[in-house]
Amino acid sequence: MNLADTLQFASGSLRGARTRTLLMMLAMAIGVAAVVILTALGEGARRYVIGQFSSLGSNLVIVFPGRTETAGVSPGMLLGQIPRELILEDAQALARSTAIRRYAPLSIGAAQASNGALNREVVVLGSTASLLAIRHMSMGEGSFLPEGDARIATPVCVLGSKISRELFGAQRVVGSWLRLGDRRCRVVGILAGQGMSMGFNTDEVVIVPIASAHQMFNTRSLLRILIEANSREQIIPARDEAERILTERHGERDVTVVTQDAVLATFDRILSALTLAVGGIASISLAVAGILIMNVMLIAVSQRTQEIGLLKALGAPPAQIRRLFFVEAAMLSLLASVAGWLLGELGSSIIGHLYPTLPVGAPWWAVLAALGTALGTGILFSVMPARRAAQLDPVLALARR
Amino acid sequence: MIRLEHVCRSFNVGDQQVAALRDLNIDIGAGEYVSIMGPSGSGKSTLLNMIGLLDRPTSGTYRLDGVDVTALDEVQQAQVRRDKIGFVFQFFHLVPRLSAAMNIELPLILAGVPPEERKPRVAELLASYGLSNRADHRPEQLSGGQRQRVAIARATIMRPAVLLADEPTGNLDRATGREVMTLLEGLVERGVTLILVTHDHEIGDRAGRSLVMVDGQLESDSKRVAP
Ligand SMILES: Nc1ncnc2c1ncn2[C@@H]1O[C@H](COP(=O)(O)OP(=O)(O)OP(=O)(O)O)[C@@H](O)[C@H]1O
Numbered sequence: 001m002n003l004a005d006t007l008q009f010a011s012g013s014l015r016g017a018r019t020r021t022l023l024m025m026l027a028m029a030i031g032v033a034a035v036v037i038l039t040a041l042g043e044g045a046r047r048y049v050i051g052q053f054s055s056l057g058s059n060l061v062i063v064f065p066g067r068t069e070t071a072g073v074s075p076g077m078l079l080g081q082i083p084r085e086l087i088l089e090d091a092q093a094l095a096r097s098t099a100i101r102r103y104a105p106l107s108i109g110a111a112q113a114s115n116g117a118l119n120r121e122v123v124v125l126g127s128t129a130s131l132l133a134i135r136h137m138s139m140g141e142g143s144f145l146p147e148g149d150a151r152i153a154t155p156v157c158v159l160g161s162k163i164s165r166e167l168f169g170a171q172r173v174v175g176s177w178l179r180l181g182d183r184r185c186r187v188v189g190i191l192a193g194q195g196m197s198m199g200f201n202t203d204e205v206v207i208v209p210i211a212s213a214h215q216m217f218n219t220r221s222l223l224r225i226l227i228e229a230n231s232r233e234q235i236i237p238a239r240d241e242a243e244r245i246l247t248e249r250h251g252e253r254d255v256t257v258v259t260q261d262a263v264l265a266t267f268d269r270i271l272s273a274l275t276l277a278v279g280g281i282a283s284i285s286l287a288v289a290g291i292l293i294m295n296v297m298l299i300a301v302s303q304r305t306q307e308i309g310l311l312k313a314l315g316a317p318p319a320q321i322r323r324l325f326f327v328e329a330a331m332l333s334l335l336a337s338v339a340g341w342l343l344g345e346l347g348s349s350i351i352g353h354l355y356p357t358l359p360v361g362a363p364w365w366a367v368l369a370a371l372g373t374a375l376g377t378g379i380l381f382s383v384m385p386a387r388r389a390a391q392l393d394p395v396l397a398l399a400r401r
Numbered sequence: 402m403i404r405l406e407h408v409c410r411s412f413n414v415g416d417q418q419v420a421a422l423r424d425l426n427i428d429i430g431a432g433e434y435v436s437i438m439g440p441s442g443s444g445k446s447t448l449l450n451m452i453g454l455l456d457r458p459t460s461g462t463y464r465l466d467g468v469d470v471t472a473l474d475e476v477q478q479a480q481v482r483r484d485k486i487g488f489v490f491q492f493f494h495l496v497p498r499l500s501a502a503m504n505i506e507l508p509l510i511l512a513g514v515p516p517e518e519r520k521p522r523v524a525e526l527l528a529s530y531g532l533s534n535r536a537d538h539r540p541e542q543l544s545g546g547q548r549q550r551v552a553i554a555r556a557t558i559m560r561p562a563v564l565l566a567d568e569p570t571g572n573l574d575r576a577t578g579r580e581v582m583t584l585l586e587g588l589v590e591r592g593v594t595l596i597l598v599t600h601d602h603e604i605g606d607r608a609g610r611s612l613v614m615v616d617g618q619l620e621s622d623s624k625r626v627a628p
């Protein structure tokens with residue numbers, strides 16, 4: 001019996017039992033689609049978080065005040081001690097390291113910003129000119145904070161695009177004066193609209209020189225220091241040197257230096273585990289589909305024992321009968337799982353359209369696992385009972401009703 | 402051609418053994434026309450299934466063309482069934498989803514005969530059994546007589562030497578039964594060995610040789626001189 005005849009015979013018997021075929025295809029397709037869609041969502045969440053992190057800057061090393069243990073709490077904090085603050089001179093001392101390309105001190109506060117009658121509360125970031133490059137921000141108009149001695153409180157500011165729109169509207173912005181808390185500063189530039197990035201909207205900040213921020217908020221401490229290493233290979237040396245320099249200056253290790261990669265890796269691990277868990281839940285539906293397939297196939301084959309008996313009586317050897325059933329099951333499972341896959345991809349792309357910020361897309365391992373499981377159960381549960389029927393004596397098979 | 406020696410067949414029903422055939426010795430030559438008659442439950446079908454290799458004897462030997470077929474393995478037996486034996490069943494056993502032509506073609510497909518050779522052979526049989534205009538009908542769209550003719554066509558398409566028929570007219574009215582018998586007897590004239598199980602004496606008496614079975618044994622074996 002040649003291949004074309006085998007395929008034709010198998011597809012004929014699939015078409016002959018239309019309801020059964022459709023039912024099985026539906027069950028299998030839904031199982032596969034569920035796995036594809038759910039893992040696509042999980043993977044989307046993972047990619048979203050990683051994308052957010054990468055948009056923060058590359059080769060990034062971050063210094064926090066206080067010694068954070070793995071648990072996330074420093075022993076000092078538990079004892080009610082306030083860790084030694086991080087100051088501008090600490091940041092400037094980092095310039096000694098050869099692994100560090102640039103650094104930006106960062107402090108944060110809130111103030112009332114006003115232009116004539118228009119006013120609103122804004123987040124004020126104090127930093128230096130390097131922040132622009134380190135955080136991968138770009139200018140919409142004008143220029144960023146001026147280079148120069150970070151200790152000088154130049155009365156200038158850079159506006160987030162939304163703040164600029166809200167306070168100045170169609171007015172000329174660059175060159176105008178803005179009242180910020182109890183001081184006035186000249187707007188030198190507007191950031192290009194960037195939107196949310198790690199829960200921090202750069203469209204809604206006002207950036208001022210670090211010294212101005214310290215004066216406004218009457219403090220000298222830094223929230224953190226952002227460091228950009230020279231290259232990817234220099235991230236670890238940059239981290240170690242920053243830690244060494246600051247320990248030296250403070251006389252003890254009272255800062256935490258993390259690389260963005262490490263943070264990223266942690267998130268990556270958590271979210272991969274999440275995707276796996278969600279995929280696991282989805283595979284339950286695949287298992288249910290498998291059991292349904294098993295039952296339907298058991299019934300189907302026992303209904304077809306007579307047909308098997310007839311084939312034997314006409315001189316088909318058992319191997320040929322097994323092959324017919326195998327081809328039939330393979331066709332059915334292949335069609336169904338590919339249909340389920342397409343359905344899943346369609347579903348995820350619809351979700352992707354509804355939530356454009358979420359980069360949904362099922363990971364290849366999930367697609368492979370879903371297709372493999374569907375094909376495996378479909379074929380196994382069809383071929384097993386057929387195999388048994390093919391071993392019966394033809395009279396017995398023929399007599400079965 | 403067909404030689405049964407001390408053939409027994411018993412079935413296990415629960416913890417009881419039911420003997421369907423007891424120590425049968427039968428010789429059937431090539432080209433013979435044999436009818437098997439006897440009361441219900443006497444083992445006629447069991448005997449025919451045995452000859453058709455659809456069933457195996459519990460003990461004894463069965464030679465077909467000198468070959469001890471009981472000793473063959475499954476694959477070889479399948480080959481013998483395919484090449485030497487045609488079977489016509491009381492309940493037709495057509496594949497419901499296939500057309501008449503496809504049902505007739507089935508043994509050729511299973512045997513791996515190439516398509517260009519199959520089509521003319523099927524067309525020829527359809528024509529000679531008066532089924533040309535029914536080729537594309539499915540079994541449910543055919544009358545009983547037409548179904549049995551399709552079944553006979555299917556049994557003969559491989560040009561077997563032996564044709565076995567288990568009550569081929571059992572489900573047909575008298576007139577249709579006669580048509581089917583004419584068809585089968587036409588095959589005998591062409592040299593096919595026909596073995597036929599029937600309850601109908603009128604039909605059984607037409608055969609050149611009549612076996613009567615009772616209780617799993619041969620009660621009589623009578624040859625008639627050709628009329
Ligand atoms: N699969 C089976 N299991 C158990 N007993 C069986 C089986 N097949 C046949 N028998 C028994 O073997 C005996 C002979 O059966 P067989 O079918 O050969 O009779 P028969 O002569 O063809 O009868 P009928 O004219 O009614 O068709 C019967 O007693 C029957 O009960």
Ligand SMILES: [Mg+2]
Nearest residue numbers: 445446447567
């Ligand atoms: Mg019978």
